Amino acid sequence: MSDLLAARSQMAVSLAFHIVFAVAGIAMPVLMAIAEGLWLIRGGPVHLELARRWARGTAILFAVGAVSGTVLSFELGLLWPRFMAFAGPIIGMPFSLEGFAFFLEATFLGIYLYGWERVPRVAHWLAGVGVAVSGAASGLFVLTANSWMNHPAGFRLVAGRVVDVSPWAAMFHAGWPVECVHMMLAAYLCLGFAVAAIHARELLRGGRNLFHERALSIALVVGGVAAVLQPVSGDASAKLAARTQPAKLAAMEGQFRSQPFAPLRLGGLPDEASGRTRGAIEIPGALSWLAYGDPRATVRGIEDWPRDERPPVAVVHVAFQIMVGSGVTLLALALAALSRRRRLFESRGLLRALSILGWLGFVALEAGWTVTEVGRQPWIVYRIVRTADSVTPMPNLIAPFLLFTGLYVFLGAIVFVLLRRHVFASPRMPA
Amino acid sequence: MSPAAIVACALIVSLVLYALGAGADFGGGVWDLFASGPRAARQRETITHAIGPIWEANHVWLILAVVLLFSCFPSAFAAVGTALHIPITVLLVGIVLRGSAFAFRSYGLEPGEAQARWGRVFALASLVSPLMLGVTLGAIASGSLTIDPVTRLVRTDFISAWCAAFPFAVGFLALALFAYLAAVYLTLETEDADLRGDFRRRALVAWEAAALVGILALVLARKGAPAIYAGLLGRPWLLAGNTLVSIAALQALARRRYPAARVLAALQVAATVAGWGLAQYPALVPPDLTITNAAAPEPVLRAVLGALLAGAVLLLPALFYLFRVFKGGRSMPIESMRKHVPEHVDPLF
Numbered sequence: 001m002s003d004l005l006a007a008r009s010q011m012a013v014s015l016a017f018h019i020v021f022a023v024a025g026i027a028m029p030v031l032m033a034i035a036e037g038l039w040l041i042r043g044g045p046v047h048l049e050l051a052r053r054w055a056r057g058t059a060i061l062f063a064v065g066a067v068s069g070t071v072l073s074f075e076l077g078l079l080w081p082r083f084m085a086f087a088g089p090i091i092g093m094p095f096s097l098e099g100f101a102f103f104l105e106a107t108f109l110g111i112y113l114y115g116w117e118r119v120p121r122v123a124h125w126l127a128g129v130g131v132a133v134s135g136a137a138s139g140l141f142v143l144t145a146n147s148w149m150n151h152p153a154g155f156r157l158v159a160g161r162v163v164d165v166s167p168w169a170a171m172f173h174a175g176w177p178v179e180c181v182h183m184m185l186a187a188y189l190c191l192g193f194a195v196a197a198i199h200a201r202e203l204l205r206g207g208r209n210l211f212h213e214r215a216l217s218i219a220l221v222v223g224g225v226a227a228v229l230q231p232v233s234g235d236a237s238a239k240l241a242a243r244t245q246p247a248k249l250a251a252m253e254g255q256f257r258s259q260p261f262a263p264l265r266l267g268g269l270p271d272e273a274s275g276r277t278r279g280a281i282e283i284p285g286a287l288s289w290l291a292y293g294d295p296r297a298t299v300r301g302i303e304d305w306p307r308d309e310r311p312p313v314a315v316v317h318v319a320f321q322i323m324v325g326s327g328v329t330l331l332a333l334a335l336a337a338l339s340r341r342r343r344l345f346e347s348r349g350l351l352r353a354l355s356i357l358g359w360l361g362f363v364a365l366e367a368g369w370t371v372t373e374v375g376r377q378p379w380i381v382y383r384i385v386r387t388a389d390s391v392t393p394m395p396n397l398i399a400p401f402l403l404f405t406g407l408y409v410f411l412g413a414i415v416f417v418l419l420r421r422h423v424f425a426s427p428r429m430p431a
Numbered sequence: 432m433s434p435a436a437i438v439a440c441a442l443i444v445s446l447v448l449y450a451l452g453a454g455a456d457f458g459g460g461v462w463d464l465f466a467s468g469p470r471a472a473r474q475r476e477t478i479t480h481a482i483g484p485i486w487e488a489n490h491v492w493l494i495l496a497v498v499l500l501f502s503c504f505p506s507a508f509a510a511v512g513t514a515l516h517i518p519i520t521v522l523l524v525g526i527v528l529r530g531s532a533f534a535f536r537s538y539g540l541e542p543g544e545a546q547a548r549w550g551r552v553f554a555l556a557s558l559v560s561p562l563m564l565g566v567t568l569g570a571i572a573s574g575s576l577t578i579d580p581v582t583r584l585v586r587t588d589f590i591s592a593w594c595a596a597f598p599f600a601v602g603f604l605a606l607a608l609f610a611y612l613a614a615v616y617l618t619l620e621t622e623d624a625d626l627r628g629d630f631r632r633r634a635l636v637a638w639e640a641a642a643l644v645g646i647l648a649l650v651l652a653r654k655g656a657p658a659i660y661a662g663l664l665g666r667p668w669l670l671a672g673n674t675l676v677s678i679a680a681l682q683a684l685a686r687r688r689y690p691a692a693r694v695l696a697a698l699q700v701a702a703t704v705a706g707w708g709l710a711q712y713p714a715l716v717p718p719d720l721t722i723t724n725a726a727a728p729e730p731v732l733r734a735v736l737g738a739l740l741a742g743a744v745l746l747l748p749a750l751f752y753l754f755r756v757f758k759g760g761r762s763m764p765i766e767s768m769r770k771h772v773p774e775h776v777d778p779l780f
Contacts, residue, residue, distance in 0.1 A: 056538045063534030066487055067527040073497050074523055077512025082584075084501050085509040089727030092502020096735050099495045100742030106487040107749045111756060113538075114484035118756050130749070165727070167734040394516045394589055407524060411531055418535060 004388055006397035007079040010404055014072055015373070016366055017408040021065030023365060025105070026139045026184070027191035027222065028058040029132035032112075034218050036125050046210050049427060050218075051128075052116075057423040058131075059113050064415055066106065071404070079397070083380050083390035086162065090155050091145040093167035098141035104134035139187065143180045144171050150372070151175035151244060152381050178240045179372075182233045185226045186368060190361025192223020193330055197358025198424040200351045206426050213345050216354075223361070224334035230327055235290065241375075242291035242299075245382060247309065248375035250302040251316035253287055254280065262287040262299035267321055270313040275303060277317065311377045319370040326364035329357055434733055435726035438503045439715065441739055443708040445496040447701045451612070452489030454605070454700065456482045458613025460529060460557020461606070462633060463550060470626055475550065478613075481620040483537055484757045488750060490530070502735050504725040506583065507716045511567075514576050514587035518566045518598075525560035528552055561609045562602040566593050569601025569648075572707060573656040574717040597655025600648040607644050608700050611637035615680075615696040618689045627689070634684055634692070642677065645703075658717040662710030669706045676702055 001009075032054040039047035073095075076084050108130035115124055148154075154170025155162050196219040199212040206212075241249040249255070254270040254277030255262060264287040268280025285295035292299075302310050333354060337344050344350060380387040432440075459478040466474040501508040512519070532553035536546050570576070570593035577586050592598075614634035618627050649670075652660040663670055680695035713722045726732060 059538040060534050063487065063530050063538075066490060067530035070490070070494055070497075070526055071523045073494055073501075074512070074519055077497075077501060077508045078516050078519060081509035081513045084512070085505045088501040088505035088508060089503070089731040092498065092505075092727070092731060093734050093738060095498045096495075096502060096738040097742065099491065099498045100738070100746055102494065103488065103491040103742075103746050104749055106491055107746070107753045110484040110488055110753050115756055163728075165731050167731055392513050392516065393584070394513065400516075400520050403520070403524065407527060411527070414531075414535060 001398050001401075003395060003397040004391050006401045007391045008387065010397065010401040011075060011079055012373075013401070013405050013408060014068065014075055015369065017412065018065065018068040018072055019365060019369055020362060020412075021061050021068055022139065022142075023187040023191055024058070024061035025065040026132075026135045026187040028054060028061060028195075029105075029109075029128060029135050030188065030222060031192075031195060031218055032058055033125065033128040033132050034222070035214075036128055038214075038218075040121060040125055046214050049211060050215055053423050053427075055113055055128075057419055058109070060415060060418060060423070062105075062109060064411060066102075068408070069102075078394075078400075079392055080380065080390045081392050083385060086385060086390075087149075087381060090152075090162065090165055090167065090170045091148050094141040094145040094148075094171050098138050098145075101134045101138035101141055105131055105138055108134060136184065139184060140180050143183050144173075144176045147175045147179035148173055149380065150179070150248075150376055150382050152384050157384070175240055175244060178233070178236045182230070182237045182368075185230045185233055186361075186365055188222050189226035189230055189327075189330065190223075190365045192219045192221075192226060193333070193354075193358040193361040195219035195424075196223055197355050198420070200358065201355040202424065202426055203345065204348065204351050204355060208345060209426060211427055216345075220334065220337050220354075223330070223358075224338065227327070227331045227334040231331065234324070234327065239291060245376070246300045247302060247305050247311060248316070248372075249291060250300055250304075251311045251313045251375050252320040252371060253299070254313060254317040255287065255299055255301045256303050256313070257301040258298055258304055259301065260288060260296050260298045261285040262291075262297075264290060265317075268317070270317045272313055308378065311375050316371055316375045319367040319374070323364045323367040323371060326360040326367065329360055330364070333357060433723070434729060434736060435503070435722050436713075437736060438499060438726075438732055439708075439722045441736075442496055442499045442503075443705055445492045445499065446708075447704045449489070449492035449496065450605075450609070450700050450704050451697050452485065452492060454561065454609040455612040455616050456486045456489055457529070457557045457561045458609035458611070458637075459617070460533075460554050461561075461610040462613055462617070462630075464554035464558060465633075468629065470629055473623070473626060474629060477617060477621050477626060479537060481617060482533070485753065486530075486533065488753060490526075499735070503727050503732055504715055504720075504722075505727060506578075507720050507725045510576050510578060510585035510716055510720065511571060514585045514589065514592050515567050515570055516589060518563050518570065518593045522560055522563035522567060525556045525563060529556035529560055532556060558606065561606045565602030565605030566598045568605070568707070569593075569598030569656070570595075571716055572601065572659050572711060573597050574658045574714075576716050576720075578719040595655060597648065597651045600644060600651050600655075604641065604644045604648050604703075607637055607641035608703065611641050612696055612700050615684065615689075615692050619693060631684060631687065631689075634696075635681075638677070638681055638684070658714060659707070659710045662712070663706075666709065669702075669709060673699065673702045673706055 032051055035047050035054060036051035039051060108127045111119060111127040112124065112131055115127065119127070148170055151173040153173035154166045154168070156164045196216055199215040199219065202212045203209060203216065238249065238252070241252070253262075254265050254268055256270070256275040256277070261284055263282035263284045265277055265280035265282055268277045270277040288297040288299055289295040291297065302313055336350055337354070340347055340350060376382055378386050378388065380390050459482050463475050463478050466472075497508075500511075532549045536549040536553060573592065573595065575592040578584070579586050611634055614630045614637055617630040618634065621627060621630075649660075649663070652663070676695060676699045680692055680699050683689075683692035683695055711717055714720070715722050715725050
């Protein structure tokens, strides 16, 4: 394994791990604050117990997210020092703001977790809302920095040196609203459905139980609203890629040669040696229409770019298919649940589907992340800095890669077991 | 004062606050590891309750410092990240294990079950992290990260800069200071006179350890960190002030004036961290990178300073509220805390 590949793999593992907890840190507080809000309005023990259980879950997930995020902020320098020397000043601004948003989130969370009987009820609920809002803000700031790598702006290059840096222009570049909305919706979508999956499973195992029914309802509302909005945002994201990163779009769609009336390919496996995508269901003209609003529009194929400027087509295309397929499945689940309303709890088939397919949100999340990151390759800053030129000169990078992979696999397993046993399980009944 | 110098001050302030907050949280982990005697379990309980509400907020000062470093002094961040890859990686593993283990133990588990095991992980990681943080800072201070004028990259073999006596002396100094700070804070976290006595004894031992390692680091600095050594000798009031505050803190502890001891111990640690910054001023990563030549373009510095100001306006009231709620009283007896921890389960069904 080359050092570059080891560095990329370590970054991929770190991000794939952190993104799960980051998403939980953004969306869990929303569930928790909704449950407590309902308790404030309606009273009764169920919503209070839900808020407390979800708060415990948030505490664990947030803690792991905080430390894995710290690792990432250092890894930028440990693995990509030359990228950071270049990009640090340009995108430092959103990172500084993110620091504060994260700070606020941690502060409010401290008040929320330990303040149940130390602060007034409404102040406690407001602290929960504060966690949710600052969590969303912190996510948004990180996303503006990340999407800047796709849409570098706010500086000029003169003889290889960065001049005329404008941190605001870098932060509010052309792509930020589209990319940020897509990822924020993804956070609510995948966490809402994952929580729904857990409570659906408990309902299947233990029979009717008000605790899990209320939990399922709240989680499904949050996840379902996001699932309905996500296709709109996804369409905007693809149109943005068509405009600003046509090579990424070509890889997403397995489009090798430029052509008008380009077909939309469902499934299929791109073969880079022969320059064809095999086994896909093709809808003629649909890609041209989706990307440019005109079925006659020409979509550029990946072969338009020199070999050393192409992203790996197969990985990006397959990841994209997985993401879209998962998203569509979740949308269907949301609509099915909506059509059943309260009869949902009696419908074992739908509960079973939810308990299994609800996890697809996280599959879509990781796949979508793969699309945007691998689709940008070989660039770390699109068309400006290559990933290969940014890596640290440090040798034996396979060692830290294996170290962090082992650590994260271990922690991930522990978190999963703890959450299942102690947060989402049915409340103990008095003997 | 130039914008770069103001950012450098903000950087040192966030490191000082990290030491005063998160440092003491790490120190709490150290005393968890060395909990002993008839009150060992209650010592651990006091530590857990003291750290619980605030450790995550305390932790963010480090993230802020890193972000300030890479936004405003990018070449310094690149040099440090390249040459000190190994100690920083160990530090990160320590940070990850400390935080996760604490969260698992506090929120994830029923009492008794596997708690002891996670407690052990938490405690060991609390020992490793300050050590490696100190090694990293000590290696920066030692002046061994030189920059190649042609490639503008750091010259390094990835090992010799940190694998030396001075960085490790600074590592042990950080460990001793954090343990000392934690023990002093902990005297105010309980009403129980015996427990207080336990923490007071620990604070006194840690004070002595910190003094010894501090003197050792100073002696080693003559060869191991000449720039710092010269800086300290050139500003004798730095050492004199630090010594004075340390002795005053020791006096307060000896006389059981705990609130005064808390303030003085915090001052002592703040003076040590800030003193390091002043001793090497204007160098950032000595000998080659200074606050001026490593600084990002001025519009960036100004924008980040604006963000710092705006962020502080939002953050400080919330942070103040957090500390008022949980650290406001002179002490917070554990017995009254216990009923606030939500662990009962309502008979729902």
